[in-house]
Amino acid sequence: MCFKEIEESFKDHCGIFGIYRTDKKQDSAKITYFGLYALQHRGQESSGIAVNDSGNIIYHKDNGLVNEVFNEVVLNHLKGHSAIGHVRYSTTGKSDRENAQPLVVKYRKGHMALAHNGNLVNAHIIREKLEQEGVIFQTTIDSEVIANLISRNRINSENIEEAILKTMDEIKGAYSLLILTPNKLIAVRDPYGLRPLVMGKINNNICFASETCALDTVGAEYIRDVEPGEIVSVTKDGIKSIKYRQSFKHLCVFEFIYFARADSYLDGISVYEIRKKLGKQLCKESYVECDIVIGVPDSGTTAAIGFAEEAKIPFSEGFIKNRYIGRTFIKPEQSQREIAVRLKLNPLKSNVTGKRVVLIDDSIVRGTTSRKIIKMLRDAGAREVHLRISSPPVLFPCYYGIDTPDRNELIAANYTPQEIAKILGADSLEYLSLEGLNSVFDNKLQNFCTACFSGKYVTELPENFNKYIFEEGV
């Protein structure tokens, strides 16, 4: 079943993978399938793969996890020497099949497939302008805007790379892009490097992925990160790198705090190490006497291990997580409301009863889950529950591709930590300081986007974005 309401909602978080094969092997779709599998944590809503061959591009995409959308028969049909793939995270429940990526289009120079991770902040302005000129849109994804611009810029360009450069002058925001044409695989990263994108090599074939964990999985060797503002164009004649006229290092810091998989390296930095250090730093800043340190599974576990190590208190498990919860399950009735939480997490009574617990999580957004978790700990007999957050308070929404609610729903934007502690039922609550975060990154935090903590957006925001923020009273 597929319902689509074409609305102006552009927010996605996604994972992308691509491979360019120069040898005769026809297994690019299969390698991409495994690459996407390793990136599934970046998006569980839809999956898609496009392959090129003989001047044509064929594809398959649908709503669902990688292993739901693809099977042996489908993959065997996707024959081609190169491939790109995409997994998508749906935001506000609009699971529109049409919005699945890669987007495949026919334009004046033939076919082109695009897979996009990130969020443009001026997509709606460009759409409106294009619509005024008569352009029609069939999806609500930024990729359609980008494809239109590339197609139009191609008219007076020598080649597609030049058209992409011109397009980069027009689009603002976060984008890591993979573009597949019948004979090229092109990787593009926005001038701020907001979303990650790495390059690897498998048997002399170049591949790209949102994170190194996908390279590990497919057995590829890590070469380097695609640089901010870089266009890497791979053809049978080799790799060509083109740099946009300006660039900055502003990788999203939240990739380290929460979003990326712990075994990935972004810009050469181990996500796991950062998370553990965040826990240690958090302990230095906000140690509290207690009996056990536990993490909210699974996002708080690594920081909790770091905190426990620093605190010299044993790390422990506080909950058992049900590993079999599917994407959808039947809702308990009103009278069974508590089942919904316990279905996913059950506290380890024997471990927490009578204990003073330090509970570590990576962040608080609305606070609803935290409240339930703290209540479960108390019901299980915890004597004290001290909540420690391994990142600063999230005060501002993200416009670069992480789905965050409006400011009025961000609990930290509306209450003091003491008030939040009370709301959540915690005995105390401490966040990591921005300085602490900075120290964890060897005092180079200025090289990362921290807009959600600081409100310092690395790009200009279109007028209505600013207005929006003002209206919220910041």
Next chain:
Amino acid sequence: MCFKEIEESFKDHCGIFGIYRTDKKQDSAKITYFGLYALQHRGQESSGIAVNDSGNIIYHKDNGLVNEVFNEVVLNHLKGHSAIGHVRYSTTGKSDRENAQPLVVKYRKGHMALAHNGNLVNAHIIREKLEQEGVIFQTTIDSEVIANLISRNRINSENIEEAILKTMDEIKGAYSLLILTPNKLIAVRDPYGLRPLVMGKINNNICFASETCALDTVGAEYIRDVEPGEIVSVTKDGIKSIKYRQSFKHLCVFEFIYFARADSYLDGISVYEIRKKLGKQLCKESYVECDIVIGVPDSGTTAAIGFAEEAKIPFSEGFIKNRYIGRTFIKPEQSQREIAVRLKLNPLKSNVTGKRVVLIDDSIVRGTTSRKIIKMLRDAGAREVHLRISSPPVLFPCYYGIDTPDRNELIAANYTPQEIAKILGADSLEYLSLEGLNSVFDNKLQNFCTACFSGKYVTELPENFNKYIFEEGV
């Protein structure tokens, strides 16, 4: 599973249905569902319905029959005061989910859904021109070309109807169109009236359908046919009719011979009556002494009844057709090749053994099926098999929406009837004459498109279409 190769293949045959409700009832999708059910013979490849409400258009479409694509849950979600629907016939095996209709787009004035029956002869030229200007295409259907033109023409037009008129200046060929916007339902028929389109009324709500059988099914009263070159625009304020600057009557004669359902009336003429008269006329022209008259099920049945009546020979059944053959079934192996035919048709041995049989069919395209059927009759003991065709020889391909093969595959374009009889294993073969066809239509055949018989295409054909024909040596 959905594979899509974006190629330049535009040929479809389709059925469309639409309804505009002015009352509060929200069952437009359901009525459209039943309307499409009655039009399923016009296309079994994909089905789709779009509804409008509150300034938005939501839709559902997929490959499959109407009752495969839709279920109660889906229909209940498609709430809206008005709806259009589409069933599509796939031509060369490209069952691309993306090509399912209605096409739903967002353009400068909001959303718009299009359902198209017919074939433009200059779509590829317009596409190329648009692509030169930077337009991207995501499907291979004409509707996407039309939507682009309407969107662009809308810029300097007062309203959508004016934009449609301008678009009609640009597109050439056959089109019966239903266009749904958040507050209008617009029906358009090309200036030659090549494809049928009728208007009806159900409880004071206007509806449109490819054929009257859909009106009968949903319980609507027939009002009139949409006229060639007419735009009928329905809003809450009523019906507005706009006429294109010129128009002709050239409804496809093959709709009567084969394509439409026998219980439909097109331009007020009963399809059933025509078919029966074709049989009678055929008998007048090519009577042959025989014991029984049978039709190829189901397409030759009605003409056979007419032939038998005229010949005063009892009409009889020659085959039993298996009513349970689905869209797909497992292919018999090489050694079981004959099963494929017998699975669908089994001759009534008791009825044909020792008999001189007149076998009636509506047309011969490649001749492959006819040969198998005649062989089955002979194997079942028929003494003589005289093949009679209730239409003239198909000598030219159709460019207006009926899927016909190239001339070199049209058996009648390459052999004389005597040669064909020999090829097919028939004792004799006679076609209906063009004059005979004319007489059946009360000598008004000039009001119909007979290009497939005569080569007189009612529209200009783009240069390459002509070349194509020339290359084939006609």
Next chain:
Amino acid sequence: MCFKEIEESFKDHCGIFGIYRTDKKQDSAKITYFGLYALQHRGQESSGIAVNDSGNIIYHKDNGLVNEVFNEVVLNHLKGHSAIGHVRYSTTGKSDRENAQPLVVKYRKGHMALAHNGNLVNAHIIREKLEQEGVIFQTTIDSEVIANLISRNRINSENIEEAILKTMDEIKGAYSLLILTPNKLIAVRDPYGLRPLVMGKINNNICFASETCALDTVGAEYIRDVEPGEIVSVTKDGIKSIKYRQSFKHLCVFEFIYFARADSYLDGISVYEIRKKLGKQLCKESYVECDIVIGVPDSGTTAAIGFAEEAKIPFSEGFIKNRYIGRTFIKPEQSQREIAVRLKLNPLKSNVTGKRVVLIDDSIVRGTTSRKIIKMLRDAGAREVHLRISSPPVLFPCYYGIDTPDRNELIAANYTPQEIAKILGADSLEYLSLEGLNSVFDNKLQNFCTACFSGKYVTELPENFNKYIFEEGV
């Protein structure tokens, strides 16, 4: 989805097919698949195939049509030298997956699969007796009763054939059975021959089918009907025929009137010929002056052709039947009630308006459909509608495998023809006489079961069956 309520409902109508291969070919499942396809009219509820090999029996069965339940992958797994298959007609809406056949069981001598067509009249008595001895039942099908008896009778029997003979002493009613063991294929027909069963040969491999149309389809040569009370056992050493101690010829006459496919021969008699003769005889008995003769599609068509031939009135088509109605479709709402009928059948207005119509059907059960059809004809402008039924009034329920309602729902058991004509809205109504039926069968009607017309059941009925009949006031 599969819900099963184990209730005491034993009525089924079914089709069976089996093949014993002595050569090495492993395509028995595939041939059975095609055989079942040709028997699909005998049951659309569930489909199943079991194959034997290496001492084991593997199978696949589920609710659905043959081409829904089986695909290439499934068939390829069903490797084995011999196979039996079954299609099942569900009666009162109980679409229990567990009741799909063949039934495959493990008993003291190994594995055994059973496919059953017919209905035992004493199954409930045997079940009760077995249950008293501790036997458990997992389905409500007769096959489970039969399998239990064969298994128990096998204890003191030399071989399975002897066990079957003993079982035949116990079970009463209609049964055509195919039994597959790891090295035998056994066909059994009840001593009255109530249900059909024919034997054929394909490349020297013996096969069995409910009707000859399945032999035709798979390319098998007809050998003979399995005789009433005969056990035909096929092994690699050849065919062995065993006769039950007594037997009678009482093939169900309704197979000829309605149930079998018209191209089949039962006991060597052409079903088509009988149906046409029924129409002719009906005309002799109840001619009425009229303009056209039409049949209720598809069941009345052949008799209508016969009636028309005899009456020397042109046979004509009165309705167009929608060929795309699936097993399930969305119900129209109350206000759209008439859609349900028109979705399936639409009258050919041009053909019936102002006409005196003779409408032929094979039988009337409850009369509900006939009333709707006659109303449609009148709405379409028919001047007179004379209903003629090509069989005598159905006055008694069938206990031998055709699903008939209780007597109080059989319209002919409760009203005179004149009253029925009035109820149905017909100008007149005539049934074929029993004598007429006898004459069509060359005055050998005593060789057929006519219990539904005459109440003369060929077997004893268990006490409660009689009681049941008495209670209904016959």
Next chain:
Amino acid sequence: MCFKEIEESFKDHCGIFGIYRTDKKQDSAKITYFGLYALQHRGQESSGIAVNDSGNIIYHKDNGLVNEVFNEVVLNHLKGHSAIGHVRYSTTGKSDRENAQPLVVKYRKGHMALAHNGNLVNAHIIREKLEQEGVIFQTTIDSEVIANLISRNRINSENIEEAILKTMDEIKGAYSLLILTPNKLIAVRDPYGLRPLVMGKINNNICFASETCALDTVGAEYIRDVEPGEIVSVTKDGIKSIKYRQSFKHLCVFEFIYFARADSYLDGISVYEIRKKLGKQLCKESYVECDIVIGVPDSGTTAAIGFAEEAKIPFSEGFIKNRYIGRTFIKPEQSQREIAVRLKLNPLKSNVTGKRVVLIDDSIVRGTTSRKIIKMLRDAGAREVHLRISSPPVLFPCYYGIDTPDRNELIAANYTPQEIAKILGADSLEYLSLEGLNSVFDNKLQNFCTACFSGKYVTELPENFNKYIFEEGV
């Protein structure tokens, strides 16, 4: 798709849940659904729920996870005041839909549904005996044997409880059973208490589950464990407990080591606590100097935390586990063989490079996975890898419901720890001692079944089981 080969394979591991409602609420199926969700770790192959109402039992079951087999529509149909459910673990790839439980049968006293966790050691002997008496079998599950015995024993019993007691005299082995009749819910645990079964209460309604985690999930209060040899019969009149004539405490110790969920309590003992103590004891016995302690995710994690705590070495994570691996996924090709492992687990390079690693797992069966994991650690740069197992060597197969391979495939039964270390590529390997295990259980190990370590089976084994063992050279 469902293939079934009826073979003599009886081994299953399963989870069961049941609830008896005395109030009017019809949500027993839904509560059972959530209960099964919490027991999904005990079986992922098939799921089923049966409910009773109005003297009937309706059910739904199929292959698949709970949330694949059930949806809102299905659950809404399963109306009834009481319910039992089952999840099943398939052993040797025989995913036979027919073997899904609960088994629902009709017997002399009406309907009965059975859900069984455990394995009978004499099922094949009883089956053979029953088959000799003519009984037929349709599945290969023990439940069918049990249902037959209960049905037969019911003949001379006052009530079903008496029949169950008699059946307990006949069946040997492990069984925790839930039996549902139209008015009773009966829980049975074998006289050795080999498999767990707990009783709870939710709003005064009695429920049963394999583990307490299911009680927690549905919000039920734990009452007590069903005792070894106890029959608990719940009716609207209350709870009745019947004790078998003899009983022993021999709960499977492996439930604590690996199988049960860590948040469960079995016989009142916290599974989590045991696992942590096993890690501590393991450290006491086989400490080795190292830099980090890691567990094989997820089975070794808790013991690793215990080991680390005892060793005063920081617990750390060594791998990231992909949480999105479905039940089935496409196999990498030969050349991509390593992908299969890395798809599931990726080592945390930054954490293990240059480190001396202690790797904790709960057990070694064949050793294949351990070898791959150790290789991954070495490839990631681990300097030393010391494998520590938190249970004694598995030397003997389990006959009580845990699927273990033959002795010749049990690596510990064929090699010394030193040899195994070499085979697996570990620098050292130590198992927990049986004495250590005993101490963790407060020296009450005699109250548990430790047959897989000691070969001391708590029940007699049928002759051929012994023979089997002898043949393996023990």
